[in-house]
Amino acid sequence: MLRGMLIAVATVAADPADRRGEVAICIREDRKHRGVGWEFLGYIAHYADDHGIETLESIKSRENRAAIELEREMGLTVAMVPDDPTLVLVQRKLGATLAN
Template sequence: MKTTLTTHTGFRFEVRRARPEDELLVAEFFTHVTSEDMRFRFLGAVKEVSHERLVAMTRSDDPHIHNFLAFSTDGMLIAVATLASDPADRRGEVAICIRQDRKHLGVGWEFLSYIARYAEEHGIETIESIESRENRAAIEVERDMGFTVATYPDDPTLVLVQRKLGAKLPG
């Protein structure tokens, strides 16, 4: 099932769950992501996304892992996201990556809003993300959406952003 979203800039895109047959499409997507965004997404130096990671992003028998793909209306894959919850489905960690040439259109805000609604509908109480302190753009979006930002335990280069669900998103 696809859901159509529209950003504050008027950019429209569709979101659906990832499927096993999307692996090559997701691999190709990552060739359009900056090295900095790859580092932010995987929290380390990654030149190429491994087959194992691609499998993890497109197939999941685990009911606590939810992978999403976002497509522009012309069918181009423009963003990927994962929501991974704890075994009790109370807390979910989200990770989003956007294609370089589709940034600054509001995709990140709308995609994260969609995932927050999805998480809440599935009973998840808190969503969070581990971010590099250097990823100021993502942290700013998350702050604007009501996330709190705290130092990540044992790693001063990272921050933990969290948002309790159930409250209306700003904007």
């Protein structure tokens, strides 16, 4: 049993105007693929929406296919980063379009 063991960390940092928030989620390798990322991303999306953040975004390595697919399933769009082909920008507009 893993009592008291930290398995994941999530954060959102907003710009001064609270228009855009960058999300970061880190999960212990042995706890991935168990729904933790899905729950954290959903929680952060609702938290950001409740605090008036208009757009949630994250920059990812193109190689992080599992995280990118999870974010697509959660309604984020994926776009290339123009100056770096190894990265993608994932974004989601919040507000009225936020799904439960």
